[in-house]
Amino acid sequence: MFIINICLLVRMMALEASEFVPEDIISSMPDSVITNILQRLPLQDAVRTGILSRNWRFKWTMLTQLIFDTNFFAHLIERRGENTFGMIISRLLLHLNSAITKSVLVLTVLDIVDIHHLILFLSEKGIKDLTLTNWCKPQVKLPTHLFSCLELKHLNISGCCFNPPPSFRGFPNLLSLELCNVQFGGDLGEFLIQCPLLESLDLGYLSYSGNLKPAEIAKLENLKILSLSLCHLETTTTTSSCDVFELLRYLPKLQELGLDFHDYKLTEGGARKKFPTAFPSLKAIKLTRIRFSNGVMLSFALETIRHFSNLQTLEITGIMHLVDDPVPVLIPIPEVEYNTMELRSVVVNDFKGSENEVYLLKYFLACSPSLKKIVIHPDWSLALGEQFMLAKKLLKLHRASPIAEIHFD
Numbered sequence: 001m002f003i004i005n006i007c008l009l010v011r012m013m014a015l016e017a018s019e020f021v022p023e024d025i026i027s028s029m030p031d032s033v034i035t036n037i038l039q040r041l042p043l044q045d046a047v048r049t050g051i052l053s054r055n056w057r058f059k060w061t062m063l064t065q066l067i068f069d070t071n072f073f074a075h076l077i078e079r080r081g082e083n084t085f086g087m088i089i090s091r092l093l094l095h096l097n098s099a100i101t102k103s104v105l106v107l108t109v110l111d112i113v114d115i116h117h118l119i120l121f122l123s124e125k126g127i128k129d130l131t132l133t134n135w136c137k138p139q140v141k142l143p144t145h146l147f148s149c150l151e152l153k154h155l156n157i158s159g160c161c162f163n164p165p166p167s168f169r170g171f172p173n174l175l176s177l178e179l180c181n182v183q184f185g186g187d188l189g190e191f192l193i194q195c196p197l198l199e200s201l202d203l204g205y206l207s208y209s210g211n212l213k214p215a216e217i218a219k220l221e222n223l224k225i226l227s228l229s230l231c232h233l234e235t236t237t238t239t240s241s242c243d244v245f246e247l248l249r250y251l252p253k254l255q256e257l258g259l260d261f262h263d264y265k266l267t268e269g270g271a272r273k274k275f276p277t278a279f280p281s282l283k284a285i286k287l288t289r290i291r292f293s294n295g296v297m298l299s300f301a302l303e304t305i306r307h308f309s310n311l312q313t314l315e316i317t318g319i320m321h322l323v324d325d326p327v328p329v330l331i332p333i334p335e336v337e338y339n340t341m342e343l344r345s346v347v348v349n350d351f352k353g354s355e356n357e358v359y360l361l362k363y364f365l366a367c368s369p370s371l372k373k374i375v376i377h378p379d380w381s382l383a384l385g386e387q388f389m390l391a392k393k394l395l396k397l398h399r400a401s402p403i404a405e406i407h408f409d
């Protein structure tokens with residue numbers, strides 16, 4: 001709404017200015033202000049301001065952001081048909097004069113030649129913040145020009161193959177890296193070491209056949225946000241929560257941690273070792289693809305959660321319901337330690353109402369005197385009647401916090 005308003009405002013003011021007022025007020029604003037306004041419009045609208053008046057003809061060529069998102073392509077399809085993307089994009093690029101600092105590219109609809117062309121263009125324009133998205137299989141093989149974008153500060157890639165070439169020497173300025181559903185070729189640990197400033201690293205659903213050594217991640221001493229799959233972590237002989245703690249002890253600034261349990265092999269008994277270090281700065285944790293029927297895995301998760309004494313925000317997501325799920329193993333219940341947790345907010349996704357899940361919630365409710373809210377998103381397989389029974393059951397549980405609310409969404 002806001003954007004549309006600005007768009008209208010710019011057009012009206014510009015028209016007014018050119019038709020009724022001798023001096024064109026908007027056009028005489030400093031270029032930086034105009035660029036700033038244009039930057040807030042969808043690209044197609046920004047380009048269209050070129051038809052407002054002679055003065056406005058080339059204002060849009062000062063844009064420093066290039067957003068080819070779904071909106072943009074939907075607009076093109078509606079007006080020109082699908083086969084013209086490459087040509088139109090090439091024509092736009094020809095006109096752009098400034099450095100381009102930010103770009104979002106939805107690759108799904110582009111062919112590989114256009115993708116190469118675009119990324120080469122951006123690599124020569126000093127790109128700092130780049131998002132490349134591809135929703136469809138097959139994954140897009142990214143061109144090597146990407147690895148010469150040395151000014152990159154934020155890189156967000158999904159649905160692509162990411163293969164740093166042998167000559168790659170790192171992204172020296174990179175602060176955040178998100179690789180979602182990406183196939184990584186090469187040595188991940190070595191790659192990360194070459195991005196020494198990283199503060200935020202999200203390797204969600206990464207497909208990678210190698211092992212990541214804790215010592216390699218530990219070199220990223222600025223990390224504040226880390227999300228990774230436990231199956232990529234090289235572990236000692238028995239896998240246990242200690243592997244996670246061992247890693248985190250080198251990351252004193254870490255505030256948010258995400259752990260994906262997919263394909264993670266845990267050893268019975270490994271989960272209950274003690275670990276001396278506390279992690280005072282860690283405030284938020286997200287655990288995904290947990291198998292609630294797996295007692296060892298769940299104990300591991302609970303152990304991990306309990307270990308972070310300042311944890312305030314917790315989000316847990318189970319795996320999809322499997323037909324061949326083994327008979328659930330109940331978790332060995334640690335003694336409820338009243339008022340020992342700092343939790344403020346808990347979210348449980350795909351809640352199936354198993355005994356273990358209810359037990360976890362019971363534990364959090366009993367131990368967290370500052371708890372404000374538990375939000376439960378039930379699994380699609382739960383019938384309304386079952387949801388109601390579960391809600392009733394949860395409402396009866398003891399709450400250490402008088403203001404804790406339970407939301408069934």
Ligand SMILES: *[C@@H]1O[C@H](CO)[C@@H](O)[C@H](O)[C@H]1NC(C)=O
Nearest residue numbers: 131132133134156157158178
């Ligand atoms: C990264 O891009 C995806 C879309 O591909 C988006 O959903 C996500 O929010 C982006 N991440 C950040 C930190 O902007």
